[in-house]
Structures are given as C-alpha cells and as structure tokens.
Amino acid sequence: xxxxxxPILTKxxxxxxxxxxxxxxxxxxYKALTKALExxxxxxxxxxxxSSIRGRGGAxxxxxxxxxxxSPPDGGPRYLVVNADESEPGTCKDVPLMMANPHALIEGVIxxxxxxxxxxxxxxxxxxxxxxxxxxxxAVEEARAAGHLGTDVGGKGVRVDITVHAGAGAxxxxxxxxxxxxxxxxxxxxxxxxxxxGAAGLYARPTSVNNVESIASVPGIILEGSDWFKGMGTExxxxxxxxxxxxxxxxxxxxxxxxxxxxxxxxDLAGGMRGGRKLKFWTPGGSSTPIFTEEHLDVPLDFDSVAxxxxxxxxxxxxxxxxxxxxxxxxxxxxDFYAHESWAxxxxxxxARGGCARS
Amino acid sequence: MNxxxxxxxxxxxxxxxxxxxxxxxxxxxxxxxxxxxxxxTSAVQYFREEFxxxxxxxxxxxxxxERSVLFDIQTxxxxxMVSA
Ligand SMILES: Cc1cc2nc3c(=O)[nH]c(=O)nc-3n(C[C@H](O)[C@H](O)[C@H](O)COP(=O)(O)O)c2cc1C
Ligand code: SF4
Numbered sequence: 001x002x003x004x005x006x007p008i009l010t011k012x013x014x015x016x017x018x019x020x021x022x023x024x025x026x027x028x029x030y031k032a033l034t035k036a037l038e039x040x041x042x043x044x045x046x047x048x049x050x051s052s053i054r055g056r057g058g059a060x061x062x063x064x065x066x067x068x069x070x071s072p073p074d075g076g077p078r079y080l081v082v083n084a085d086e087s088e089p090g091t092c093k094d095v096p097l098m099m100a101n102p103h104a105l106i107e108g109v110i111x112x113x114x115x116x117x118x119x120x121x122x123x124x125x126x127x128x129x130x131x132x133x134x135x136x137x138x139a140v141e142e143a144r145a146a147g148h149l150g151t152d153v154g155g156k157g158v159r160v161d162i163t164v165h166a167g168a169g170a171x172x173x174x175x176x177x178x179x180x181x182x183x184x185x186x187x188x189x190x191x192x193x194x195x196x197x198g199a200a201g202l203y204a205r206p207t208s209v210n211n212v213e214s215i216a217s218v219p220g221i222i223l224e225g226s227d228w229f230k231g232m233g234t235e236x237x238x239x240x241x242x243x244x245x246x247x248x249x250x251x252x253x254x255x256x257x258x259x260x261x262x263x264x265x266x267x268d269l270a271g272g273m274r275g276g277r278k279l280k281f282w283t284p285g286g287s288s289t290p291i292f293t294e295e296h297l298d299v300p301l302d303f304d305s306v307a308x309x310x311x312x313x314x315x316x317x318x319x320x321x322x323x324x325x326x327x328x329x330x331x332x333x334x335x336d337f338y339a340h341e342s343w344a345x346x347x348x349x350x351x352a353r354g355g356c357a358r359s
Numbered sequence: 360m361n362x363x364x365x366x367x368x369x370x371x372x373x374x375x376x377x378x379x380x381x382x383x384x385x386x387x388x389x390x391x392x393x394x395x396x397x398x399x400t401s402a403v404q405y406f407r408e409e410f411x412x413x414x415x416x417x418x419x420x421x422x423x424x425e426r427s428v429l430f431d432i433q434t435x436x437x438x439x440m441v442s443a
Contacts, residue, residue, distance in 0.1 A: 088394075175389050190389035248427075275429050281405065288394030290401030311401070326422035327406045328413055331398045332364045338395035 004265055006232055006240045009216055010256040013100040019135055021142040024103035030148060032219035036111045037154045039222075044115035048218060051226035052238040057083055057174075057211025058285070058314050060237075060303045063218075067116050070198040071206040079207040080113050080121040081183065081197075082215055085167060085174035087126060088286035089337060090317035093242040094212040096254055098125075098132050101216070102139035108215035110148055110160050111222060116208055119159040123212075124179050127166040136164045171341035176209040177201075178343070189343050213242060233259035237302030237313075247282075247320035248274045259313075260305070264297040266318065277322040285314020287334045291327075360399070363413030366420070373410050377403055 012018050012027050021029070036044055049064025070078065082105065086094040098105060105123070113121045125133055140162050143149050151159050165183055172178045173188035180202050182188035201207025217239065221229050230238045237259040243266055246252045250271030257266070263282065273279055281291045284301065290311040292299070299309045306313045321330060360376065362368045380396035387393060403410055412421055 172389075172391060175391065178389070190391075192388075281402075283398075288397050290397045291405065293405050311397075322427070324422060324426040326364075326418040327402050327409050328364050329418040329422065331402045332360045332418075334398045335360050335395065338391065342391055342395070 004261055005255060005257050005269070007256050008220055008240055009097055009101060009104055009213070010242065010254060013096075018100045019102055019139065021103060021139070021146060024101070024107075028223065029103055030107055030146075032223035033107050033110055033148060034154060036114060036222050037156045037158065041115045041117060044111060044222065047226050048115070048221055051221045051229040052236075053214065053217055053221065053229065054237060054303060055211055056213035056217070056241060056315070058088070058312075060313060063210060063214050066198065066210070067112070067208055069196075070116060070208055073117050077120065077203070077205050078116060078118045079202045079205060080109060080116060080118040080215075081176075081180065081202060081207055081209045082109060082121070082123040082212055083174060083176060083179060083209055084123050084125040084132075084212045085179060086212070086315075087169075087171040087174045087341075088288060088315055088317060089334060090244070090246060090283055090286045090319040091315040092244045092246065092317065093254060093315065095129055095132055097212060097216060097242065099135055102135050103143065104216040104219060105136075105212055106139050106143050106148070106162065108218040109162055110143075110153065111218050112208075112210070112215055113160045114153070114158055118208075119161065121160065121162050122183060122202070123162060123164045124173075124183055125164060125166050126169045126173075128169045130166075133164065133166050140164060170343075171337075172343045179209065180207065187343075234300065234302045234305075236304050241316050243301070243316045243318060245270045245318045245320065248277065248279075248322040248325075249320050250274050252320075260300040260302040262298050262300055263292070263318065266301075267297075267320070273320070273322060275322075277324065280321050280323045280325055281327055281330075282321060283314075283317065283319045284311050286317035287319065287337070289314040363410055364418045366413055366415055366417035368410070368413040370411075370414065372414075373403065373407075376410075 015023050017023055045064055045067050053063050054060040055063055084094055109121045149161055153160050167173050167182055170188055173182045175190050177191035178188040197207040197209050233239045240256055240258050243255045243257055249267055255266055255269055279294050281293050283289055283291055284306050296309055299305055303313045362372055380400045383392045384396050
C-alpha cells in the first residue's frame with residue numbers, strides 16, 4: 001500500500017537546501033524549459049490539454065482549456081497570475097511547496113508564460129508568509145542570473161519576467177477576480193463575471209489565473225509527456241496531487257499521491273488515527289467542502305467521485321477530527337471565519353445589513 | 360450557531376440555520392457564500408443529534424476540549440458529561 005505515493009514535486013524536499021537552483025538542477029531542473037523553448041507555444045498548450053490536468057486550486061477546471069480560452073493575441077500584453085494566496089482553512093500545500101521547491105513553480109511560470117504569450121507574470125502570495133516571500137524572491141533572482149528570466153530566455157529571444165507580489169492576507173483575495181483587483185492596487189472584491197479573466201483580467205487584459213500546484217506540475221508534463229501524467233490518477237482526474245493531512249492522525253503532513261487514492265489509505269500512510277482513537281468526521285477539500293464521515297473512507301479522492309458522494313475535492317486539505325471533537329464547535333469556528341472573511345462583513349458592521357454570506 | 364454551541368439553541372435555530380444556508384447556496388455573488396454553507400449543512404446532515412443536544416447542553420460539556428489532547432490533564436470530575 002505504501003507504493004501508492006508518487007513523490008514528484010515533493011521528491012527532494014528532504015535534501016539539504018532543497019530550495020536552491022543547484023539542487024533543482026541536480027533533479028533535472030529547467031530541462032523542461034529547454035525542451036519547451038524548442039516547441040511552438042501552441043504545442044505546449046496542447047500537451048497540457050492532453051494531460052487533462054485539472055486546476056489544483058479548488059474548482060478543478062482543466063488548465064490547458066483555460067489557457068486556450070484566453071482571447072487571441074492582439075499585440076497587447078497578456079498575463080499569467082499565479083494564485084499563491086492559499087487561505088482555505090486546512091489547506092497547506094502551496095506554502096510548503098514554495099518553501100521546499102520554489103524553482104518548480106518558477107520553471108512552470110516561465111513555460112506557461114511562453115505558452116500563452118505572457119511577458120510579465122505575477123505570483124500573488126499571501127503577505128503573512130514573509131519567509132516564503134523571501135524564498136521566492138531569491139529563487140527569481142537565481143533564475144534571472146541563470147538566464148531563465150529576462151529579455152532573452154534560454155538564448156531564444158523569449159521575454160519573461162516575474163513579479164512576486166505580497167498581498168495583505170485576506171481569504172477573499174484567493175478568489176481569482178478579487179485577487180486581480182488586489183493586484184491592481186484596489187481593495188480585493190470579487191468582480192462580476194463575465195467578462196472572465198481570460199478575456200479581461202489584469203488591467204483588463206487577457207489573463208490566466210492558476211494555482212501554484214497547477215503551474216508547478218507543468219514542467220513534469222512537458223519533460224515526461226502527457227502520457228506519463230495520465231498514467232497516474234483516474235480517467236477524469238489525471239495525475240498526482242499533494243494531499244495535506246492535518247489534525248488527529250499520528251503523522252500529519254503532505255502526501256503526494258495519484259488522484260483517486262482513498263482516505264483509508266492516506267490515514268494508514270499517516271500512521272493511523274492519533275492515540276488509536278476513532279475517526280468522527282473529516283473534510284475532503286478544506287473547510288468549505290461538505291464534511292465526510294467514516295462511511296466515506298473508501299471514496300476515491302478524485303474530482304468526480306468526491307462530488308458524487310456529496311462533497312468536493314477542493315484543495316485536498318484533509319482535516320481529520322476524532323471522536324472527542326464537537327462537530328458543533330468545529331462548525332461554529334469555521335462559520336466565524338467565513339463571516340469574518342466575507343468582504344461584505346465589513347460593510348455589514350457599518351450598515352448592520354447587506355452582504356450575501358450572513359450566518 | 361453560537362446559541363447552539365452554548366447549549367441555548369431552540370428547534371427554530373437549527374431550522375433557521377439550514378434555511379439560511381439554503382437561501383445562500385447558489386445565490387451569492389462569489390463562491391464564498393456557498394463555501395460558508397457547506398460545513399453547516401453537511402454537519403447538520405450527519406450529526407443532527409449533536410445540534411439538537413445544543414438546545415440544552417453546551418458543546419464544551421458534551422465534548423470537553425481537554426479530552427482531545429494526548430497528554431494527561433488533571434481535571435476536576437467531569438460534570439454533566441453525556442456520551443456522544
Ligand atoms: C473565496 C474563494 C477563495 C479562494 N482561494 C483560493 C486560494 O487561496 N488559492 C487558489 O489557488 N485558489 C483559490 N480560489 C479559487 C480561484 O478563484 C481560482 O479558481 C483558482 O485560483 C484557479 O486556479 P486553478 O485553475 O489552477 O485551480 C478561491 C475561490 C474562492 C471563491
Ligand atoms: S459578500 Fe460574500 S459571497 Fe458575496 S461577493 Fe462578498 S465574499 Fe462573495
């Protein structure tokens with residue numbers, strides 16, 4: 001059962017100084033970029049489409065499709081914005097990924113930018129994680145010094161640069177259109193859709209907003225091929241993902257595994273329930289996804305099976321609660337969180353009414 | 360929600376909670392509205408009796424927080440504890 005893990009993005013997190021360019025290069029780092037620069041941009045989009053990778057930020061929209069839905073180039077700027085806001089309670093995959101292996105993200109950003117014709121990409125990071133901010137800045141510096149960024153990427157005349165932006169840390173700024181508002185310097189409030197970001201996103205230009213893990217998975221797809229990627233996971237939820245187990249298990253942490261693994265297997269991998277206690281309830285994809293109980297332990301954790309069972313795969317944030325926990329109290333705390341993080345709650349305080357997330 | 364947590368809920372509170380969630384779901388401007396309802400609706404679905412217990416017993420009596428820790432805490436005789 002332990003061979004169910006597929007360490008790819010997490011493969012060398014335990015190397016000394018796993019985050020440096022030198023370590024990344026020892027593990028085939030930036031080989032995918034070299035290969036990508038030999039390809040036509042459209043061929044990269046096709047490869048990502050063919051891999052059927054679905055967005056890792058929660059909604060599970062196919063990444064390749066999102067790119068191809070962007071308005072066609074018209075000579076003006078186009079943007080890639082990486083969503084590194086990670087703020088759903090229980091979700092803790094992007095931050096450790098950027099800490100331990102920031103170059104996987106940077107390489108993914110460069111390849112994705114080249115593919116969609118973006119010359120200036122943004123990584124929107126939640127501002128509280130200053131240590132991650134510094135790590136990303138350093139990684140961008142290293143990549144630039146190595147010629148992977150700038151006006152002549154890889155000696156091919158390709159232009160790509162990256163700005164790492166630290167947001168102020170609001171849950172709602174993880175929602176892609178609120179994120180764009182925030183990035184533009186305004187208060188993060190969701191925009192009415194349509195227009196979708198692919199038509200009018202950042203500065204009203206065609207924009208693709210993608211989660212950290214989605215983008216960091218791109219170099220593997222380019223280097224190893226989409227069949228390699230499709231060889232993992234299920235038919236409709238291809239590939240691997242980082243499953244974050246937290247709460248009442250013996251060894252909580254990140255488990256990179258093919259989509260479709262079950263919670264029973266994951267709890268086993270995490271050394272079982274803490275103190276041999278009984279499982280009471282768990283979240284499959286963070287606190288905003290309907291909770292599951294013991295009866296769902298064998299539901300394959302892929303997008304469709306979890307949906308069929310009445311919840312959502314979300315961000316694979318598996319929070320585990322044992323029999324000692326009051327579900328009422330847990331839900332009350334989550335509700336406090338959502339009430340506080342709804343942007344309308346600020347207005348509600350002022351006007352005593354208004355806003356959609358009253359609870 | 361807070362009334363139920365404190366053991367001062369009424370039957371109306373549970374119904375109202377589910378009703379409000381029903382009203383928000385699918386109608387909010389962005390998905391945060393839906394997100395906020397999911398834990399409530401699903402918890403009532405699977406653990407309705409615990410919400411009902413919130414009409415008379417506070418959550419901290421039903422599930423004393425110190426029972427969730429792994430080390431021994433010397434606590435006074437648990438009073439009014441009802442098994443889950
Ligand atoms: C309230 C709310 C919060 C969100 N927070 C995040 C977040 O922290 N990180 C993230 O990647 N996506 C978040 N999303 C989803 C984004 O809107 C968007 O779908 C996602 O970044 C797209 O990336 P993907 O296609 O790679 O999954 C959030 C959505 C909502 C409605
Ligand atoms: S009030 Fe809540 S549901 Fe409505 S747009 Fe704001 S955050 Fe979204």
